[in-house]
Structures are given as structure tokens and as C-alpha cells.
């Protein structure tokens with residue numbers, strides 16, 4: 001065991017920092033405060049991803065044949081960390097790199113891999129994730145959006161909800177029911193659906209999180225060719241779980257949170273506020289929570305670097321990431337004082353960004369259940 | 383010591399409840415929040431029912447009970463400022479009243495006719511002229527505005543009193559919003575089903591909701607006790623510090639239990655939850 005960085009890793013991180021320093025605009029802190037996917041940073045992110053791709057830094061850890069450079073898992077971790085520490089200038093693109101890519105690599109047909117992976121590694125496509133439904137949240141296996149086989153296509157009918165980033169998405173990674181509802185996880189299939197297919201309607205949901213946070217997507221007799229199916233019919237559950245393993249732990253959110261702490265301290269100081277006593281203690285505690293999340297995240301990356309299958313350590317890390325986000329979001333409000341209640345202030349932006357951390361990509365309770373069962377080996381709740 | 387309501391108190395609570403059923407509630411709050419954020423109809427109903435003079439005629443505890451009930455029904459009026467803080471300072475002033483610490487956004491600032499400014503050891507009472515307020519956008523459940531904090535009539539030495547009553551009012555308002563969150567969420571977890579059962583049947587949910595009961599109940603009783611005792615410095619400080627910590631904790635618990643729908647404006651939770659953060663911050667560090 002050792003906790004050092006190799007010469008290569010250090011120099012890679014430095015190159016990234018130099019690149020970011022050169023590429024991020026002067027008003028980037030302002031632009032990025034509502035998080036990746038906000039309208040304010042959408043156009044910038046698109047151009048930025050192209051530049052990253054040109055340097056081979058969008059998907060460095062992918063195999064060469066899919067547009068990567070066979071870089072080790074740690075290199076991807078360093079990349080993600082630097083991106084999140086700088087407010088994630090890649091925008092929703094991070095989803096592609098994190099979980100779509102690995103899932104397509106493992107389950108895609110040659111044709112699907114050729115087409116989709118090439119586009120992702122060029123950075124010119126956005127995806128959205130069509131999993132949740134009004135009655136299928138934590139209990140994802142109860143989803144009921146139906147796909148009926150009609151000749152060599154499926155006819156899809158139903159509704160998804162809470163779909164992030166889908167206004168600008170070109171494709172949806174869609175979970176559909178292809179067998180009776182009672183079959184639960186045994187009757188689910190994945191379809192890779194172009195969002196411009198006739199019969200798809202997207203509605204924005206009004207939230208307190210900010211503008212354009214998430215959407216409802218309605219499917220009315222949407223025709224999807226069988227060739228757009230990922231894996232075999234009724235084999236979708238395993239694929240979705242594989243994707244979730246990557247998604248849950250895909251983001252070093254602690255890096256963004258740690259940066260937020262620095263920004264709020266700088267902001268408080270510039271407002272003539274002395275940070276001492278109780279506030280100092282809270283800052284140190286919040287920073288320690290970010291560091292705890294970091295080391296647990298590294299633990300998971302290490303398993304990946306050794307090609308070990310995912311374990312409940314990723315659920316442990318996810319819980320720590322959520323706790324750190326929350327502590328920092330709370331502190332951003334508290335330190336900002338009443339002025340932090342104003343829309344668009346540093347405190348407001350960070351608090352609202354942290355609010356859904358315990359719900360998005362599966363709730364903390366579900367993660368905690370998995371830790372209890374798989375890490376501790378405890379029986380399920382009756 | 384007696385936790386049972388007297389006949390008078392019971393009738394005040396009952397008539398407030400009746401009035402609030404008609405003039406307040408989450409639907410109304412969502413409507414009002416989509417416009418000015420201040421509810422003049424509710425304010426005039428409360429005035430006509432005589433609730434503004436409760437403090438003088440009956441007592442601070444009774445005024446606190448009505449303040450709590452308004453907050454629990456997500457009412458959008460600054461009742462505590464007009465019916466508790468102002469009379470505690472011995473003032474008959476023009477409603478609506480807003481409270482200011484000289485700097486920063488003022489809750490209900492844009493609708494206020496009178497501003498009570500906490501200025502160190504003193505209080506200044508300032509009329510607000512139309513056009514002076516600059517409304518500010520916020521997602522935290524109340525209307526805010528920036529207001530000038532200069533001038534006004536100075537009440538020398540009244541600062542400590544205003545600070546203590548302000549704290550009690552905030553604690554009472556938090557207690558009401560906590561109750562709103564708790565009641566709403568309890569109903570929701572009974573109704574929402576996942577894995578073939580109500581999510582409220584999971585112990586992970588039950589135990590944390592039970593913690594929310596502790597925080598809500600203690601916030602309310604501490605705030606009532608402080609109001610009853612006439613807002614002593616120590617009691618007021620205890621009440622607001624407990625309630626503010628409870629607000630921050632319950633906020634995350636109830637949002638967690640409501641899942642994604644809890645963040646949407648069509649779901650009622652936010653009319654109580656978002657204001658919790660605003661109330662917890664209002665006297666932050668003061």
C-alpha cells in the first residue's frame with residue numbers, strides 16, 4: 001500500500017490544470033455556479049469537449065479501438081477530479097464518459113460500439129437516462145413503459161420522469177418493459193432511442209432546484225428499430241445495474257464541494273467577514289468530510305484499476321459523497337448569511353446544487369440498504 | 383405549569399384555524415409565491431378578526447400560537463412582526479411591518495409600510511415610501527427586497543428587546559413550518575408506495591420521522607415558553623438556536639423522504655421546507 005502519485009500522474013494533472021487555466025473564461029465561477037447542464041454553460045461546454053477530445057482527454061481511459069488511449073483508471077480519476085474541482089466544464093458530457101461508454105463497450109453490438117463510442121469520444125453528442133417513472137423510483141424494477149414487438153421494430157408507450165439534461169440530448173438510454181409487469185427485473189430491456197423519433201414529447205418540470213433541472217418524457221407509439229436494442233430482450237436489468245455501478249460513483253463531487261468551500265471562504269473574506277470560532281470549526285469539519293469522500297472514492301478507483309468487479313464499497317463512497325455535498329451546501333448558506341438566500345448567489349447556487357444529492361442516481365436509503373446487505377452481510381428488512 | 387389550553391386559548395386557536403382554512407394553505411401559498419409573495423387578503427382577514435391586538439389584550443403566548451398556526455398553514459404575511467415585535471416595543475404602527483438588520487435582504491420588504499431597524503442598542507422606526515423597495519429573487523419561500531435603512535425615529539435602548547422578540551417570532555415561525563413539513567411528509571409516506579408497500583412502513587423512514595417529531599415538538603414548546611416569559615434574552619436565544627438547528631436538520635430529512643417529486647413546485651413540500659432555511663438564517667450570527 002502507498003498513497004503517492006507517480007511522475008506521470010503528477011505531470012498529467014499539471015497539464016490539465018494549465019489547460020483549464022488557459023481555456024476557462026474569466027467569468028467561469030459565475031457561469032458554472034448553477035452546475036453542469038445549466039443553460040449558462042451549455043454552449044461553452046460543447047466547444048470545450050471538442051477541445052478536450054482533440055487532445056485525447058475526453059476518453060483517455062478507453063481502449064484505442066473506441067477512440068481512447070488505453071490510459072489507466074487513475075488517469076480518468078485525475079481527469080474527473082480536476083474537471084469537478086473546476087466546476088465541471090464538460091457539462092452533461094460527463095455522463096457519457098462515466099457510465100454510457102463502459103456500458104456500451106460491454107453490451108453493445110459491433111455496429112453500436114462503432115457508431116456511439118466514436119461520437120462520445122469526439123464529444124459531439126449528449127445522452128439522457130430514461131430510467132425513473134412516476135411509480136418506479138427506488139423500485140426501478142416495477143417500471144411499466146411498454147415496448148411491443150411489431151415486425152422489426154418496437155412500439156414504445158409510456159412515461160419517464162426526472163430525466164435530466166434531456167432538452168439537449170440526442171439519445172436516450174431507455175429502460176422498457178418487454179414482458180409482463182409481474183416478471184419485474186426479468187422483463188426489462190434497454191433501447192438506445194434517438195430523441196427526435198416521432199411520438200416523443202418532453203416537458204420541463206418546474207422545480208425549486210433551478211431552471212431546466214429535469215423533465216417528463218412521454219412516449220406515444222414511438223417506433224424504435226430492433227437494431228437499437230442494447231443486449232438481448234429482457235436482459236436489461238443487469239445492464240442497468242452495471243451502468244448504475246459506474247454512475248453512482250462516477251463523479252468526484254467532493255472535488256466540486258472542496259472548491260466551493262474555498263470560494264465561500266474567499267467570498268466571506270471579501271465581504272469583510274472574519275472567519276473564526278464556530279465557523280472555522282464547521283469549515284474544518286466540512287473539509288474533512290470532502291476528504292473522507294475522496295479517500296473512499298479512491299478506494300473504489302483502486303478496485304477498478306485492479307480490474308476487480310464492483311463491490312458495495314462504491315455504495316459506501318456514494319454515501320460519503322452525499323454527506324460531504326450536504327455539509328458544504330449547508331455551510332455555503334450559513335456562511336453567506338441572509339444574502340445567500342438570493343437567487344444566483346454563491347450560497348444559493350451551491351445549496352441548491354447539493355439539495356438533491358441524496359436522491360439523484362438512487363437514494364441514500366437504497367445505498368444504505370445495499371451497504372447493510374452487501375458490506376455488512378445483514379439480512380434484508382422483512 | 384399547565385400544558386392544557388384554557389377556554390380562551392382554545393377559542394383563539396379554533397378561530398385562527400377556521401380563518402386559515404379559508405384564507406391560507408399550500409395551494410394559496412403556491413399562488414401567492416408565483417406573484418408578489420405577500421398575501422394582503424390573509425393579512426386583512428387576520429386584522430379584521432382582531433388577531434393583531436392579541437398581545438395587548440390576551441398575551442404574547444396567544445399571539446405566538448396564532449403565529450405558529452399561520453406558518454403551519456404556509457401563510458404569507460409577516461404577522462409576528464406586526465402582532466408581536468411591534469407591540470413589544472410599545473408601538474402602534476402601520477401594517478405591514480418588516481424587520482431589518484440594516485444590511486441584506488428584508489423579508490416582506492416590498493410590501494412593508496413600516497420598517498423596524500435593529501441598530502445596535504437602538505431601534506429605528508422608518509416609514510417605507512412606495513418605490514423605495516427593490517424586490518430580489520429568491521427560491522426560499524418568502525418575498526425579499528432591499529430597502530434603505532437610513533433615518534427613522536430612534537428608540538434609544540430598545541435594541542435588546544427587539545432582538546429578543548424577533549428571535550422568539552422566528553422560533554415560533556420555524557415551529558409552524560416544521561409542523562407543516564412533518565404533517566405533509568407523514569401523509570406522503572403513507573400514500574407513496576414502492577416495493578409493494580408504503581414507504582412509511584420502512585423503519586429507516588419511521589425512525590427519522592420520529593426524530594423530526596422530537597425536533598418539531600421541542601421547537602414549539604421552547605418558543606411558546608419564551609413567548610410566555612416575555613422573551614427573556616436567554617430563553618429567546620435558546621428557542622431560536624434550537625429551532626434553527628431543527629430547521630436545517632428536518633429540511634434534509636423531509637426532502638430525502640419525498641424523493642425527486644419533493645423538489646418540484648407542483649408538490650406542496652417546498653412551501654414549508656424552503657422557508658425553513660430562510661427563517662434559520664434570518665438572525666444568523668446576530
Ligand SMILES: Cc1cc2nc3c(=O)[nH]c(=O)nc-3n(C[C@H](O)[C@H](O)[C@H](O)COP(=O)(O)OP(=O)(O)OC[C@H]3O[C@@H](n4cnc5c(N)ncnc54)[C@H](O)[C@@H]3O)c2cc1C
Nearest residue numbers: 129131132137138162163164356360363365638639641642
Ligand atoms: C436531480 C435529480 C436528477 C435525476 N435525474 C434522473 C435521470 O436523468 N434519469 C432518471 O431516470 N432518473 C433521474 N432521477 C430520479 C432518481 O433516480 C429518483 O429520484 C430516485 O431513484 C428515487 O426515486 P423517487 O424520487 O421516486 O423516490 P421514492 O422511491 O419514492 O423514495 C422516497 C423515499 O422513500 C425511501 N425508500 C424507498 N424505498 C425504500 C426502502 N426499501 N428502504 C428505505 N427507504 C426507502 C427513499 O429512499 C426516499 O427517501 C433524478 C433525480 C434527481 C433528484
